[in-house]
Amino acid sequence: MKIFGITGHSGMGKTTLLEKLIPELRSRGLTVSLIKHSHKDIEVDRPGKDSYRLRESGCTEVMLLGHNRWALMHELRGAVEPPLGYLLTRLQTCDVVLLEGFKSGDFPKLEVWRAAVKKPPLGKSWPGIVAIASDALDLLPSDTFKLELSDTKAIADLVLRKGRPVAEFLETNFATAISEPEARVICQTADV
DSSP: OEEEEEEOSTTSSHHHHHHHHHHHHHTTTOOEEEEEOOSSOOOOSOTTSHHHHHHHTTOSEEEEEOSSOEEEEEOOTTOOOOOHHHHHHHSOOOSEEEEESOTTOSSOEEEEEOGGGOOOOOGGGSTTEEEEEESOGGGSOTTSOEEETTOHHHHHHHHHHHOEEHHHHHHHHSSSOOOHHHHHHHTOOTTO
16 A cells, blocks of 8 residues: 655645546556545535434444445544544555645645646645646746646656555554554543
8 A cells, every 4th residue: 555645725626636646546457545634624424314413412433334335434522633644544455545635744745736826836845745736837946846737647657656655654653553442542532
């Protein structure tokens, strides 16, 4: 398993790129998973649904199972966000884990940058950025490794070439994969 991040300011087109990149990686026979970090309060369930009502009644975790998918929702209820290493240990084995967001994480990343958004590139000031994908390559510094934002094949090649093995990431950033009791300590609620 390798990890590789897609990062950049909000509105740059990270998700749009991922929508093209994931099928490209899958066309190469790879299994792909994704962890997305958002600074917004996310809601994956809908008010009025049974699962929402039961989660709101106080469950720490609610698992949904249907004919085509299952999902596990974990409520932090005031606890700190678990570290990326913990989240990686929750995933099933795959070939590539793409990470959206996680700007400051210690793993290789591709920055998505579009001039039209009128925000400066994150560039070398952020850890792990190995290249920038853009629709305005001529506006980026000459000492930057750049890829055309529309060149999905080249971006997939970069992901596979520069992706960091998950085991190596966990060893250097997470010491050891934590046990379930340790996970409960990390994710315990503030009001318990």
